[in-house]
Amino acid sequence: MNEESTSLAWSVNEKVSTYDWIVIGGGITGATLAYELVKQGLNVLLLEKNTSPDNATRYSYGGLAYWSGTSPLTRQLCEEGITIHRQLSAELDTDTEFRELDLILTVSPEDNPATLAQNYQSFAIPPTILTPEEACQKEPLLNPNALSGALLLPHGQMNPYKTNQGYLAAFQRLGGTVAFEPGVRLQQQAEKIVGVQTPTTHYSAAHTVVCAGGLTRQLLRENGMTAPVYFTHAEVIETVPTGLKLHSVIMPAALQRFSLEANSTQPDKQPLWEEANQEILPPILDPGAVQMQDGSFRLGQWSRVLSSPDAMIDPQTSETQIRQRVGAILPTVAQLPGRWRHCLVAFSPETWHSVGPVDNREGLYLFSGFSNPLVFTPALARHFATCATGQEDPILEQISDL
Ligand SMILES: Cc1cc2nc3c(=O)[nH]c(=O)nc-3n(C[C@H](O)[C@H](O)[C@H](O)COP(=O)(O)OP(=O)(O)OC[C@H]3O[C@@H](n4cnc5c(N)ncnc54)[C@H](O)[C@@H]3O)c2cc1C
Incomplete structure (x- = not known):
């Protein structure tokens, strides 16, 4: 079903x-x-x-x-x-599909893993720094040429x-x-x-x-x-179930979504939230991927700060860009057939x-x-x-x- x-x-x-x-x-x-x-x-x-x-x-x-x-x-x-x-x-009395797995935070060639790891030192569990080779041993679908390293954390996932x-x-x-x-x-x-x-x-x-x-x-x-309480427009690609196996959750170490949220609610931006059809800040794309237990992937993620919940977004351009950015890190995954999906995500500063x-x-x-x-x-x-x-x-x- x-x-x-x-x-x-x-x-x-x-x-x-x-x-x-x-x-x-x-x-x-x-x-x-x-x-x-x-x-x-x-x-x-x-x-x-x-x-x-x-x-x-x-x-x-x-x-x-x-x-x-x-x-x-x-x-x-x-x-x-x-x-x-x-x-x-x-x-x-329901299978939530909970599992323990690794979170691999990818570090792009222009960034330094040790520098980005500093941003994670205040967390209860600090990350382990991986070389590109170590990251690819843990996650063979990763492209080593797209990495200067990665940060490793223990994570959970459910459906x-x-x-x-x-x-x-x-x-x-x-x-x-x-x-x-x-x-x-x-x-x-x-x-x-x-x-x-x-x-x-x-x-x-x-x-x-x-x-x-x-x-x-x-x-x-x-x-x-x-x-x-504010919201972003989030976009992902939901792929069909596949035999490819991703062992971890993949996200960028330099995640941009949280600073987008923080900047979009600064005092100078408040008037824009009160008007229809305003782009409060330019959108960001945090390239990442997860696999659900039925074998389907979610590839993403765009976050847009638009003042109208029903704002128009061009799905085709959005999907192409997600595939390009995810494809640099996970080349085989980014080719999978799938559908563009959109929703609103609440946040509060x-x-x-x-x-x-x-x-x-x-x-x-x-x-x-x-x-x-x-x-x-x-x-x-x-x-x-x-x-x-x-x-x-x-x-x-x-x-x-x-
Ligand atoms: C791509 C993506 C990846 C994410 N990954 C993570 C992650 O890894 N970890 C994490 O912690 N979070 C993650 N999040 C965020 C998290 O999933 C969401 O913040 C959370 O699911 C929101 O739950 P919610 O119940 O607040 O909102 P929703 O799931 O949006 O539910 C709100 C419900 O309210 C209903 N509703 C709205 N208005 C009315 C009304 N007037 N009357 C009746 N019903 C109404 C809507 O129909 C909807 O069903 C992710 C989000 C996205 C989009």
Whole structure:
């Protein structure tokens, strides 16, 4: 069965009633949070606008960068997150395709591996420097002529789509409700959000949490609110399954995406976010590749900062450039037949501002846009749900006044 047809397993529940929590968005953050809330015995509704997932989770690499904590808080969340992922298949009764594997960060001939390794020294696990020969021994598909070396880190990977579906199924088994609603409006009484209105239904709840990924900003704006959550347009090529075998996750050591995000939210750029069809900064391409366990590859990745979620992008030019850049590093992989895919990815310059109350509205919360989401989300959702039942949670207390 293909991914699109298994998504029909999401059930539609038309019963209208009052909930403790409404979760808006059924990607990995919404599904994980909804599951953790229902596990705490709360009555939870998850609202998703698409019956077939076409979101960041669907096209994600699924990488679990548990080595990347830089503070006691983020190190603890990484540790808790990877511990959850290691047993998540059993907990959800779904094969999440979790595996431990190497992350190889390629260093191009014009860069120096030792210099780039300095940028990684503050992480919980610093990288090992590899020569081109050592990198190619670990990953024979790499082109040694395209490297001055590489950085090696221990990494995890899961199938984000299957994990997402596993969370949704487990949520429903525990009594949670999923409803597909293409349009939602937040219902406000005085300064309090009291639920969600759709063209046909009123869903009321004491608490509503927005997990709408790259559409979070637009959803809040349509409801007259703001929060420091932004988005990039991401593009990858998804190839057909193949017999070629990639043993590691391949990314560039000089990753440009994080500085693109940081620069795009500087004060001088803020007015551009308020206008339609603005290119806030020129796009960047971080050439990399991952393989999923069905043998398909994801090759990428473009990141574009365009102010409109529905901005037009030329798929053909984009695909050609991805193939050229990935082809320099992984020549055989870049030739595989595949389809160009596009989605929005949420980010926040102030990571922890994207977890907690929104815009001083009672009853409205945000859980979207934090960095390193796939390793953090299971742990953060658990802490959020603990707080939601009124229990003390030392981690959430450091992050937000939920
Ligand atoms: C190519 C690529 C590679 C990546 N690799 C990694 C990686 O290796 N490691 C990592 O940690 N992260 C990675 N990421 C980032 C990570 O995958 C995403 O940040 C994460 O999956 C986002 O999950 P989400 O639930 O917040 O958003 P999404 O998956 O986008 O889900 C949001 C959901 O909200 C729904 N929605 C939106 N608006 C509404 C509304 N008004 N009403 C109802 N529903 C609504 C959408 O339909 C969507 O289903 C990658 C992302 C991409 C694109």
